[in-house]
Amino acid sequence: MIELLLGPLFLISLIFACFLSCIGCWCCWFSFPCLTIFFGARRFGFGSSGGHWKTSPTQISTSHQYSAVANNEPTIATTTAVPSASSDLPLAEAYIVPPLTAAATVASVDHTIAVHHGLSGTNAFPREEEIKESEERVKKFSSSFHDVWAAILFLVNLGIIFYLTWNSFHHMKVNPEDSSTSSSFTNVDKETTLSSLTTSRNNVLVLLLCGIGFVLFIASAISLMMKLIIRYAEKLIEITIVLNIAFLVMLTISSLLSFNILSGLLFGFLALYSYWFYNSVRDRIPFASAILSTGCIAIEKNFIGILTTILTGSLIQVIWISFWSIAFYSILYSSSVSSASSNSPSSPSSGSSTYQQQHRSHHSSSSDHTIGNEDSLNGDDAVNGLLLTWLVFSFYWGFQVINYLVGLTCSGSVACWWFLPQHPAPVRSSFFRSITTSFGSVCFGSLLVAILQTLRFLLTKLRNDRDQRNRRNSESSQNLLYYCFLCILETLVIWIESLVVYFNRYAFAYIAAYGDDFVSAGHKVVELFDSKYGCLLFFGVDFR
Amino acid sequence: MFLLSNRGITTLVNDNLLINALNMLSVVIVVFSAFIGVIVTAIFYPSSMWIGAVIGSLIGFFVGFVLTTALDTAIVMVYICFASDPMTLQVRNSFLSLFVTS
Numbered sequence: 001m002i003e004l005l006l007g008p009l010f011l012i013s014l015i016f017a018c019f020l021s022c023i024g025c026w027c028c029w030f031s032f033p034c035l036t037i038f039f040g041a042r043r044f045g046f047g048s049s050g051g052h053w054k055t056s057p058t059q060i061s062t063s064h065q066y067s068a069v070a071n072n073e074p075t076i077a078t079t080t081a082v083p084s085a086s087s088d089l090p091l092a093e094a095y096i097v098p099p100l101t102a103a104a105t106v107a108s109v110d111h112t113i114a115v116h117h118g119l120s121g122t123n124a125f126p127r128e129e130e131i132k133e134s135e136e137r138v139k140k141f142s143s144s145f146h147d148v149w150a151a152i153l154f155l156v157n158l159g160i161i162f163y164l165t166w167n168s169f170h171h172m173k174v175n176p177e178d179s180s181t182s183s184s185f186t187n188v189d190k191e192t193t194l195s196s197l198t199t200s201r202n203n204v205l206v207l208l209l210c211g212i213g214f215v216l217f218i219a220s221a222i223s224l225m226m227k228l229i230i231r232y233a234e235k236l237i238e239i240t241i242v243l244n245i246a247f248l249v250m251l252t253i254s255s256l257l258s259f260n261i262l263s264g265l266l267f268g269f270l271a272l273y274s275y276w277f278y279n280s281v282r283d284r285i286p287f288a289s290a291i292l293s294t295g296c297i298a299i300e301k302n303f304i305g306i307l308t309t310i311l312t313g314s315l316i317q318v319i320w321i322s323f324w325s326i327a328f329y330s331i332l333y334s335s336s337v338s339s340a341s342s343n344s345p346s347s348p349s350s351g352s353s354t355y356q357q358q359h360r361s362h363h364s365s366s367s368d369h370t371i372g373n374e375d376s377l378n379g380d381d382a383v384n385g386l387l388l389t390w391l392v393f394s395f396y397w398g399f400q401v402i403n404y405l406v407g408l409t410c411s412g413s414v415a416c417w418w419f420l421p422q423h424p425a426p427v428r429s430s431f432f433r434s435i436t437t438s439f440g441s442v443c444f445g446s447l448l449v450a451i452l453q454t455l456r457f458l459l460t461k462l463r464n465d466r467d468q469r470n471r472r473n474s475e476s477s478q479n480l481l482y483y484c485f486l487c488i489l490e491t492l493v494i495w496i497e498s499l500v501v502y503f504n505r506y507a508f509a510y511i512a513a514y515g516d517d518f519v520s521a522g523h524k525v526v527e528l529f530d531s532k533y534g535c536l537l538f539f540g541v542d543f544r
Numbered sequence: 545m546f547l548l549s550n551r552g553i554t555t556l557v558n559d560n561l562l563i564n565a566l567n568m569l570s571v572v573i574v575v576f577s578a579f580i581g582v583i584v585t586a587i588f589y590p591s592s593m594w595i596g597a598v599i600g601s602l603i604g605f606f607v608g609f610v611l612t613t614a615l616d617t618a619i620v621m622v623y624i625c626f627a628s629d630p631m632t633l634q635v636r637n638s639f640l641s642l643f644v645t646s
Contacts, residue, residue, distance in 0.1 A: 214603070221607045222614070225569070229615075240565045281557050288561040291626070295618030310610050407617045414621040418629075505616070506555075509624040528627060529555060 146517035147440030154401060154443040161327050161394055168330035219307060226296045226303075233289035233296075245274045298414040305427030306410050313406035320402060324395045335387055393454040400446035400453075404508055408434040408442060411512035419513075430512065441511050441518040445504045452497040459490040555623065562619050570608030577604025 145151075229236060248271035255264035299306055412430025416423045423429065434442065463486045470479055503525050510521035581600020585593050 217603065218607055218610060221573075222611050225573070225607075225611055229569075236569065237561050237565045240568045241561075243568065244564070281561065284554070284557050285561065287554075288558045291558060291619050291622050292562055292565070292615070294622045295615055298622060299614050299618050306614055307610070310613050314606075314610075406613070410614060410617040411621040414618050415625065418622070418625040505620050506624065509617075509620045512621065513624060513628070528624075 144515070145437050145440060146511075146515075147444040149440070150443035150447055150518075151440035153447070154397065157394055157397065161324075161331075161391075164331050165323075165327040168334040171334050215311070218311070219303075222307065223300075223303065226300050230293045230296045230300075233292040234285055237285050237289055237292075241274070241278045245271055245278065248274055295414070298417045299410075301417050301421075302413045302427050306413060309406055309409045309427060309431065313402055317399060317402050320398050321395075324391075324398065328391050328395075331391065332384065332387060335384060389454060389458065392457055393450055396453040396457075397443075397446055397450035400449050401442055404442045404446055404504070405434050405439075407505075408438060408508050408512050411509050415509075415513040433512075433515070437515060438511050441516075441521070442508075444518040445507060448500055449497065449504065452493060452500060456490065456493045456497060459486060459493060462486055463490060558619075558623065563616070566612050566615055570605075570612055573608045573611070574601050574604035577601060577607065 248267050252264050252267040252271055255261075255267055409427065409431045412433055413426040416426035416430060420426075463483070466479070466483050466486060470483065503522065506525040506528060507518060507521040510516050510524045511518065514521075514524075516524065578597045578601040581596035581598075581603070582593050583596075584600075585596025589596070
């Protein structure tokens with residue numbers, strides 16, 4: 001079966017990689033004028049002047065003072081008006097210069113500072129003052145570790161999981177009677193295992209080629225996509241909205257044709273709302289497309305580093321899931337075995353028992369036990385439930401930490417490109433900051449999300465249990481009320497979770513750029529979403 | 545500035561437009577990859593075309609995931625940078641300056 005899967009995988013990857021690498025440039029450079037004419041693009045002077053984002057007179061006056069130069073070399077015309085919001089710039093510049101490379105990049109920092117202060121030339125500041133100023137900023141902002149308690153808590157939690165997993169394995173090894181699965185595994189014919197291992201060695205080359213082809217394909221495909229997005233960002237957004245409206249109209253028609261009046265009316269209302277939304281935000285599309293294309297340019301500048309970060313992060317997440325699965329099984333198994341041996345020493349657990357079977361046997365035999373035994377069983381269930389909750393929480397926390405570390409590294413490299421375009425190693429320094437000074441903030445933000453996700457898991461489990469009980473028994477009004485209460489609570493938790501995740505995206509962007517602690521970054525996010533639209537934001541996050 | 549003075553609603557609309565666009569792009573990538581997978585397996589392994597579709601869609605899903613992850617963080621970061629220092633956006637992206645200055 002594996003050989004059957006590997007063949008097509010290798011062929012598809014290789015063909016895609018070659019195909020995309022060869023035609024990537026052609027597709028971007030030669031198809032562009034044709035598509036531009038086809039779509040009647042107004043951006044390049046083929047149509048009207050529509051699609052420009054709203055600009056105030058002050059903005060136009062200030063924007064004229066700057067001149068965009070090719071190759072990302074910022075040269076500033078004589079300017080005196082710098083926006084007040086740019087007072088944060090030195091903080092960002094100081095933060096994104098890592099301590100180890102501070103000396104090497106002092107020149108670029110000072111060049112950028114001089115640029116932002118409207119000065120030109122390399123003699124804008126005296127050399128000694130430059131170095132002192134840079135060192136002070138580096139000391140103040142780069143060497144401070146934020147939210148250390150969260151980092152310590154996370155590491156302690158991880159250590160406990162490692163210890164318990166190791167201990168459980170040791171317990172299985174020492175007590176072969178309790179760990180029949182491992183003994184049954186050792187009883188497998190060794191010769192068969194060895195022969196299968198030898199056969200698998202022959203596939204290493206094929207796997208390696210598959211991996212190389214896969215990575216090449218990913219890199220080529222994403223590079224091609226980036227180029228296409230930079231070119232057609234505005235069209236992409238417009239087509240998305242139009243397709244959304246068309247899809248809703250199709251759903252409305254199909255619902256009405258099948259005499260589902262209520263769903264037809266609902267989809268019709270949504271289609272009208274989408275049309276109204278499209279008309280309302282049409283003038284904001286160019287700005288959104290500019291942000292999108294700028295993001296693509298930022299990624300392209302550090303493409304290999306960012307791609308490596310995301311791929312490595314995905315690999316680590318897979319490893320974390322695998323490790324957690326082993327930990328989950330071993331810890332709960334050893335816990336259930338120990339509780340079973342303490343409760344019923346006369347009837348040791350059977351060879352093929354698992355955690356669920358232990359639970360099932362506990363529940364099925366509960367009627368035969370005495371009251372004292374029932375109490376002890378309930379206590380064991382409570383312990384197992386707490387253990388399960390803690391393990392699920394740890395899984396979410398670890399998963400979110402990896403996720404946010406990858407995001408913080410990518411954001412940091414984009415911030416580096418923004419504030420210090422001549423930085424020698426933006427991704428490496430950004431990763432360094434993520435795992436040192438900002439690691440506590442990452443753990444803090446992930447902790448909040450993990451708590452909410454665990455709460456959602458528990459509420460879903462409670463609701464499912466109640467649902468099963470309701471199916472078995474006759475529904476009483478009290479059960480129904482409790483069920484409704486659980487549903488409302490679950491929806492509320494999902495809502496809050498989406499809000500926290502949404503805020504975290506921006507909070508971690510501030511952390512990546514300015515090196516704030518999590519609470520300060522949260523305050524900045526609140527300032528970003530001014531209070532006038534706070535209520536709208538609360539509803540808008542869920543309807544994104 | 546209009547965008548910055550109404551930055552709350554700008555952020556929301558911006559996110560709505562961009563995230564929907566990225567999601568649609570991911571779906572298109574998955575469908576396109578599945579289609580290519582079917583074609584390739586139809587040529588080399590005609591008896592097992594569904595494997596090509598599954599593998600193609602999985603590869604497409606992964607490409608979409610990587611692309612969305614990278615772009616999601618990048619657009620948030622660019623937006624934050626724009627909110628902090630709007631002028632630099634024109635310097636970094638000369639393409640945008642056509643919009644802003646006209």
